[in-house]
């Protein structure tokens with residue numbers, strides 16, 4: 023039997039949570055006891071967000087009030103739009119969000135009596151506004167109205183992006199995707215946000231920590247990297263040859279594998295169905311067929327399954343979302359999970375400070391500068 027691989031805190035129980043369970047039998051995911059399949063099928067993203075933030079499913083009055091609070095949070099202070107205009111058009115969109123949140127921290131600080139919940143709602147409400155105000159100002163030369171024409175979070179995002187009412191099926195697909203991306207226990211960005219919260223730092227700092235950690239291609243950035251991979255191929259046979267060669271060169275195939283799931287990522291089943299439906303609606307199955315072939319090759323050659331990021335890539339493509347905005351959409355959703363964890367951490371806080379196994383040099387004689 024090979025030795026289990028060391029490092030990365032794999033299989034270490036780093037704390038307790040009431041928010042979600044991931045991969046109990048190698049698969050399966052639930053938020054506060056509700057199966058991800060039920061949430062993806064029956065809940066609007068706002069219901070999922072409420073469940074994560076408050077701990078229970080909202081009734082009709084609570085949901086209506088929550089939607090109104092989110093909609094009221096879409097307007098940006100002029101000083102913030104000014105900052106977004108000053109950022110170069112070449113800025114990484116994750117940097118735009120991180121900077122936008124930091125700027126908001128100085129205009130609307132937590133220290134002035136805002137609760138974490140108030141700020142969570144504010145950030146979920148204005149994330150599409152920050153991102154797409156910057157995007158349009160620099161890419162289409164327009165100062166957009168960030169309130170948009172109303173609607174839920176998914177419709178608001180697509181409406182601002184395309185500057186027209188989204189198609190119903192597109193809004194539904196994005197709404198489901200936001201539910202799928204919302205929460206995932208002690209993933210790297212959430213854990214990092216909890217570490218920041220554990221020092222009693224402010225709420226905005228926990229979120230900018232999350233954004234910075236999510237950006238990397240081994241985590242949230244994998245949806246963009248998966249798109250770059252899929253787009254490289256002209257057809258499924260070409261993809262099969264390319265993936266076999268990449269595996270031969272021991273390259274990572276983005277959108278596959280997972281630290282916790284060993285059988286499958288349940289979110290992938292759901293987004294795969296949407297990727298197919300959207301490609302059929304578009305009358306263009308090319309990316310879907312390439313993706314399916316890559317999935318077959320990865321299962322056959324490596325026994326690896328797609329994670330949520332893999333089929334999200336072609337689904338987002340058919341929603342007309344530019345690839346550099348894929349990971350920011352993940353942020354829009356994961357703000358809910360990060361916020362729930364920050365509140366949970368604060369409620370039973372002890373500073374997170376593990377220990378290290380020192381493997382450096384033995385004690386050494388001090389060498390003065392001129393003798394080194």
Ligand SMILES: CC(=O)SCCNC(=O)CCNC(=O)[C@H](O)C(C)(C)COP(=O)(O)OP(=O)(O)OC[C@H]1O[C@@H](n2cnc3c(N)ncnc32)[C@H](O)[C@@H]1OP(=O)(O)O
Pocket residue numbers: 027030239240241242244273274275276277278279280281282324326329330331
């Ligand atoms: C929403 C999300 O954030 S989901 C994760 C998104 N990230 C990706 O899709 C990036 C690609 N995947 C990966 O890099 C990894 O699978 C991770 C980061 C998700 C998990 O990392 P770990 O748990 O450390 O995986 P680990 O390295 O133990 O994988 C076991 C073996 O499978 C291989 N493997 C894992 N994922 C992949 C992959 N995507 N492509 C090729 N080989 C892989 C590893 O190289 C390793 O082989 P080895 O034992 O010969 O070194």
Ligand SMILES: O=C([O-])CC(=O)C(=O)O
Pocket residue numbers: 203205206208209210241281282329330
């Ligand atoms: O749990 C993880 O390690 C990564 C992941 O799938 C997520 O954050 O959604």
